[in-house]
Amino acid sequence: MSLSPFHLAIPVYDLPAARRFYSDVFGLDEGRSSTQWVDYNFFGHQLVIHEHPKTASQEHVHSNPVDGHDVPVPHFGVVLGWSEWEDLAERLKTFGTKFVIEPYIRFKGQVGEQATMFLFDPCGNALEFKAFQNIDQLFAK
Template identity: 65%
Template sequence: MTPLFHLAFPVDDLAAARAFYGGVIGCPEGRSSDEWIDFDFHGHQLVAHLAPRGARSSNPVDGHDVPVPHFGLVLDLPEWEALRDRLQAAGTAFVIEPHIRFPGLPGEQATMFLHDPAGNALEFKAFADIGQLFAK
């Protein structure tokens, strides 16, 4: 079996999480309760737990302040472009606008950062050459 990740994270509004992850991002909903919702995040288990917002920070990467903590997916480029277009059509405010990071260098990638409705930072990236995922 290919390893899958399970990520539990805080949200302060389950309805907003459901609308964002289910509606905008397109994740099918799994089990849920009044306190949490499971989402199928491209085959990985993402669990939104009702909880207050916490402190956030950032680290500089390629001239941008990358939010920490964050999580996301590595997609193929056509999927990344389709998601970028859906997010832009939904009026998403990006923390870091969609762009190419490290152009012409090892690890060149398309990337974008945004916050979900509870303030959790998400990154979606794609590589023209997936072999560059861990390139130094």
């Protein structure tokens, strides 16, 4: 499957804290930047953090139930390879990351079985990272 990189710009109300998080905790490479925004190579995609006042979704978290967990909405992230996902989960644990949903296997033994984890950045943006043992089941019902 060949995918085009996406571009996503997100609001952050504390640019220095968000910059430390994406640079140090995730280890992402910085691209262009200014005093109000920073570009990142987000697993081959372009993520831009933009300084912005706190949004309603950052102030009050909404969630929907999925597989017995409260999944924060909105959220974004990347589908990684299985070993990449495991490495990221370990890196995040090493940095003492507080997970909203700890790394685990969702839909175990079912179509669409996947590894997943949820966390917030320092500005309340929810992120999900997942991996499939069988990537062909990404959109399976």
